[in-house]
Amino acid sequence: MPETTNSPVADQVPTPVEAVAAAAAPEQRDAPRSLWNDAWHDLRRKPVFYISSLLILFLIAISLWPSLITSTSPYACDLGKSQMGPANGHPFGFDTQGCDVYARTVYGARASVAVGIFTTLGATILGSVLGGLAGFYGGWWDAILSRISDIFFGIPILLGGVVFLSVIKGGSITTVVTFMVLLGWPQIARIARGAVITAKQQDYVQAARALGASSSRMLLRHIAPNALAPVIVVATIALGTYISLEATLSFLGVGLKPPTVSWGIDISQASTMIRNAPHMLLWPAGALSVTVLAFIMLGDAVRDALDPKLR
Amino acid sequence: MGRYVIRRLLQMVPVFIGTTLLIFVMVYALGDPVAAMFGDRAPDPATAAQIRHNLYLDHPLWQQYLHYMQGIFSGDFGTAFDGQPVTQLMSSAFPVTLRLTLVAFAIEGIIGIALGLLAGMRRGRFADTGVLGFTLLMISIPVFVTGYLLQYFVAVKWQLANPAVADGAPFGDLILPGIVLAGVSLAYVARLTRTSVAENARADYIRTAVAKGMPRRRVISAHLLRNSLIPVVTFLGTDIGNLMAGAVVTERIFNVKGVGFQLYQGILRQNPPTVVGFVTILVLVFLAANLLVDLLYAVLDPRIRYA
Numbered sequence: 001m002p003e004t005t006n007s008p009v010a011d012q013v014p015t016p017v018e019a020v021a022a023a024a025a026p027e028q029r030d031a032p033r034s035l036w037n038d039a040w041h042d043l044r045r046k047p048v049f050y051i052s053s054l055l056i057l058f059l060i061a062i063s064l065w066p067s068l069i070t071s072t073s074p075y076a077c078d079l080g081k082s083q084m085g086p087a088n089g090h091p092f093g094f095d096t097q098g099c100d101v102y103a104r105t106v107y108g109a110r111a112s113v114a115v116g117i118f119t120t121l122g123a124t125i126l127g128s129v130l131g132g133l134a135g136f137y138g139g140w141w142d143a144i145l146s147r148i149s150d151i152f153f154g155i156p157i158l159l160g161g162v163v164f165l166s167v168i169k170g171g172s173i174t175t176v177v178t179f180m181v182l183l184g185w186p187q188i189a190r191i192a193r194g195a196v197i198t199a200k201q202q203d204y205v206q207a208a209r210a211l212g213a214s215s216s217r218m219l220l221r222h223i224a225p226n227a228l229a230p231v232i233v234v235a236t237i238a239l240g241t242y243i244s245l246e247a248t249l250s251f252l253g254v255g256l257k258p259p260t261v262s263w264g265i266d267i268s269q270a271s272t273m274i275r276n277a278p279h280m281l282l283w284p285a286g287a288l289s290v291t292v293l294a295f296i297m298l299g300d301a302v303r304d305a306l307d308p309k310l311r
Numbered sequence: 312m313g314r315y316v317i318r319r320l321l322q323m324v325p326v327f328i329g330t331t332l333l334i335f336v337m338v339y340a341l342g343d344p345v346a347a348m349f350g351d352r353a354p355d356p357a358t359a360a361q362i363r364h365n366l367y368l369d370h371p372l373w374q375q376y377l378h379y380m381q382g383i384f385s386g387d388f389g390t391a392f393d394g395q396p397v398t399q400l401m402s403s404a405f406p407v408t409l410r411l412t413l414v415a416f417a418i419e420g421i422i423g424i425a426l427g428l429l430a431g432m433r434r435g436r437f438a439d440t441g442v443l444g445f446t447l448l449m450i451s452i453p454v455f456v457t458g459y460l461l462q463y464f465v466a467v468k469w470q471l472a473n474p475a476v477a478d479g480a481p482f483g484d485l486i487l488p489g490i491v492l493a494g495v496s497l498a499y500v501a502r503l504t505r506t507s508v509a510e511n512a513r514a515d516y517i518r519t520a521v522a523k524g525m526p527r528r529r530v531i532s533a534h535l536l537r538n539s540l541i542p543v544v545t546f547l548g549t550d551i552g553n554l555m556a557g558a559v560v561t562e563r564i565f566n567v568k569g570v571g572f573q574l575y576q577g578i579l580r581q582n583p584p585t586v587v588g589f590v591t592i593l594v595l596v597f598l599a600a601n602l603l604v605d606l607l608y609a610v611l612d613p614r615i616r617y618a
Contacts (some may be wrong), residue, residue: 038502100455105593105616147325147329148329149323150326151325151326151328151329151330151333154326154327154330154594154597155328155330155333155334155590155594156552156553156555156556156557156593156597158553158556158557158558158560159556159561159574159590159593160334160560162574162575162578163334163337163338163578163586163590164337164341166578166579166581167337167338167341167581168341240450240451244451244453247453247455248453248454248455248560251455251560252559252560252575253562254578267455267456267459271455271564272461274459274462274463274467275463275467278463281459285456286462288453288456289451289452289453289456292451292452292453293447293448293451293452296447296450296451297447300447
């Protein structure tokens with residue numbers, strides 16, 4: 001725990017790097033560097049962090065405003081141009097329906113990024129609240145929650161997804177996100193429960209309890225900030241795998257459905273034509289892989305920064 | 312040891328009931344199996360009621376579940392959409408998927424541990440960076456993308472393997488699908504082994520073993536690997552279930568007539584007995600694999616003793 005290694009005394013002698021940082025942010029001059037400041041300091045020196053963040057910002061920007069980099073509609077299709085290669089103004093060529101592959105690849109980012117971010121938010125909030133309370137209060141609530149998460153762990157997530165989504169027949173982003181939150185929260189809950197149990201036994205929490213702090217104050221003021229780090233690490237890495245899972249489900253025909261533009265659907269449709277027109281598969285597949293890669297790289301960098309054991 | 316096994320088996324009971332109940336409710340309560348039989352047409356009410364009665368669907372859900380479980384324990388998994396008993400589908404599908412999983416498991420274990428050992432022994436050097444970059448790519452590229460790319464380049468363009476698996480699933484045909492199925496897990500195994508090996512390589516008992524003049528090969532195999540493999544075995548064990556479930560995607564790409572294929576057909580045609588039956592067996596495999604891993608700990612690590 002950096003809180004114990006970074007004693008305030010040691011921090012009062014600023015190293016040159018810290019002096020510069022302190023000059024840039026004068027309000028932090030007197031405070032000892034917290035875990036978060038420390039992690040931020042660590043992240044800022046990593047090229048991987050910059051590359052993945054830039055990629056993610058770019059992806060978020062084009063999911064919000066796809067027209068920034070394409071003026072073609074993904075629905076403007078001309079069957080006469082079916083499976084044709086690159087042409088003027090259509091750098092990636094056309095798919096079987098004669099739609100512009102470049103426009104569909106750009107518009108496809110929205111579904112993937114939305115599903116990834118909303119699933120992570122939902123699963124993290126649900127998982128850390130339920131898991132955190134289970135870890136803090138223990139007892140029967142903890143026992144019930146642990147058995148429930150055992151049950152969810154017994155079903156491989158892809159299998160559960162295929163069964164559940166094929167019955168629901170929604171196909172909208174909301175349905176897919178709801179289901180993925182439902183199957184994803186136990187993973188976060190386990191991490192949160194463990195982190196809260198560790199934090200609960202720390203001396204500063206015992207001290208707060210001895211001083212008569214209420215349960216809610218102990219949880220919010222002392223435990224939550226210290227139990228958050230492992231949860232954030234797992235959530236960032238999970239974001240990438242959620243995007244990959246959504247694409248797999250859409251590829252199998254049970255996830256997102258047309259008219260939503262999704263890389264998984266496009267790859268599935270292109271897969272039967274791979275021998276004649278591989279470009280229809282390669283572009284959305286490349287975009288999907290780069291997106292997942294960006295989020296997993298960010299997750300790796302955040303983990304390295306937040307996990308002091310690895311330094 | 313015996314008491315531990317019994318305790319673990321007892322703990323598996325609520326999980327088994329919970330998972331099968333969850334799947335059962337999803338399929339039977341949220342979907343309408345009778346309407347699905349008629350496709351887009353509306354069924355005749357009298358016929359529908361008759362079918363409902365024949366399939367035990369006119370009882371409350373909990374009775375349906377008990378009835379179904381009773382059937383399973385006497386070996387009756389119901390009938391698939393084409394009139395075949397589900398058990399017959401299983402006896403043709405499970406051997407195929409088992410072979411595929413075995414091939415994937417062997418690739419995952421051998422190559423994953425070898426890469427991890429290589430990276431962990433040369434931490435921070437070129438081999439290490441290479442393995443880290445390679446595994447990052449493997450984790451990031453979704454399985455169905457690697458599947459189609461490998462199928463296209465290795466099988467179609469360079470003609471090094473068959474693009475589809477022949478009937479009977481000979482092992483030669485299963486190598487390419489096995490690589491695809493093993494891909495992501497292989498990366499996790501390599502990373503896990505790397506961390507574990509790098510940690511243990513600094514341990515005192517390794518220094519002692521080297522100092523007393525033990526051959527390097529023996530230090531690695533008897534001391535370093537044996538101690539480093541404990542977390543890896545945990546992962547490998549829990550991964551068997553994921554591999555069999557992941558076969559849904561791989562079997563579709565390479566046209567393997569295994570569990571994934573039958574399960575997918577069952578879902579497409581909304582045939583509840585097929586879906587619930589196959590998922591139940593997969594869950595059992597998953598639970599059994601987890602138990603096996605816990606028991607293997609004692610073999611790998613003599614410090615662990617079960618009371």
